[in-house]
Amino acid sequence: MATLTSYDWIYGIAQITAVSLSIIAGAIAISLFRNSQTQTLRAWNYLIIGLILFTIEEILGGLRTFGVWNPGFLTHVVPSLILTFIITSLVAQINVNRGWMK
Amino acid sequence: MTTIAESLIIAAPLYNLGMVIAVIYFFIQLFRTAKQNQAIYTLPWKLMFTAVIIFVIEEASTVLRGMLNLPFTRQINGFFEVIIITLFIYALLLQREHAKEITTMPKSSIEEIEKENAPIQNDAMQEKSASQTTPVI
Numbered sequence: 001m002a003t004l005t006s007y008d009w010i011y012g013i014a015q016i017t018a019v020s021l022s023i024i025a026g027a028i029a030i031s032l033f034r035n036s037q038t039q040t041l042r043a044w045n046y047l048i049i050g051l052i053l054f055t056i057e058e059i060l061g062g063l064r065t066f067g068v069w070n071p072g073f074l075t076h077v078v079p080s081l082i083l084t085f086i087i088t089s090l091v092a093q094i095n096v097n098r099g100w101m102k
Numbered sequence: 103m104t105t106i107a108e109s110l111i112i113a114a115p116l117y118n119l120g121m122v123i124a125v126i127y128f129f130i131q132l133f134r135t136a137k138q139n140q141a142i143y144t145l146p147w148k149l150m151f152t153a154v155i156i157f158v159i160e161e162a163s164t165v166l167r168g169m170l171n172l173p174f175t176r177q178i179n180g181f182f183e184v185i186i187i188t189l190f191i192y193a194l195l196l197q198r199e200h201a202k203e204i205t206t207m208p209k210s211s212i213e214e215i216e217k218e219n220a221p222i223q224n225d226a227m228q229e230k231s232a233s234q235t236t237p238v239i
Contacts, residue, residue: 011180011181014180014181014183014184015180015183017184018180018183018184018187021184021187021188021191022187024191025187025190025191025194028191028194028195028198029194031198032194032197032198032201041197041201044197047150051190051194054187054190058183058187061179061180061183065180072107072111073106073107073108073110073111073114076110076111076114076115076118077110077114079114079118079157079161080114080117080118080121083118083121083122083124083125084121086125086150086154087121087124087125087128090125090128090129090131090132091128093132093147094128094131094132094135097132097135097136097138097139097142098135
């Protein structure tokens with residue numbers, strides 16, 4: 001059995017931290033979803049979906065790091081979806097700033 | 103199916119970087135529109151922008167890892183993700199507090215603030231309204 005170096009320990013802890021924090025972020029995002037139903041906060045609806053996808057991405061990354069399951073191409077496709085929702089939220093927020101969505 | 107998966111693994115980081123360029127462009131547009139209207143709360147968006155920049159660095163390292171076969175870059179991504187998620191959580195908490203303040207603020211106060219900080223429509227219109235004492239219909 002190969003011994004782990006200090007760096008492997010630190011990196012593994014960082015990965016577990018990222019997964020845990022992403023789950024917490026997902027929970028906070030869902031709680032914000034209830035308050036973001038007004039027009040001015042509509043952009044945050046899309047951002048919240050992006051954050052939930054980011055949580056999924058972190059969980060997939062954690063599973064791959066610890067050798068539980070290799071998600072393959074999913075860890076590259078999910079960021080594309082995240083970026084799509086970020087672009088949508090930015091466009092919505094720009095429209096709110098310009099007063100087009102009141 | 104395996105061929106599609108392999109193609110996606112090669113192509114995805116590259117088109118992710120392309121989409122990130124679009125994201126950065128829209129962030130710049132967002133901050134420009136927010137400059138004209140001081141009532142808009144932009145701090146969470148600034149934190150998101152910082153997180154996107156860090157994501158750009160992470161994706162660039164992923165692309166370089168694939169092209170140049172550098173083994174060490176993969177083991178750095180986890181640290182980038184911790185920083186990104188921390189920024190996300192802070193932005194979410196800031197926005198949640200701001201949303202609570204907005205919902206508890208009286209509607210008349212919100213309207214006053216929006217009226218004071220209304221975006222500048224047109225320089226010509228402003229000069230015209232400043233020079234005339236009676237409104238022009």
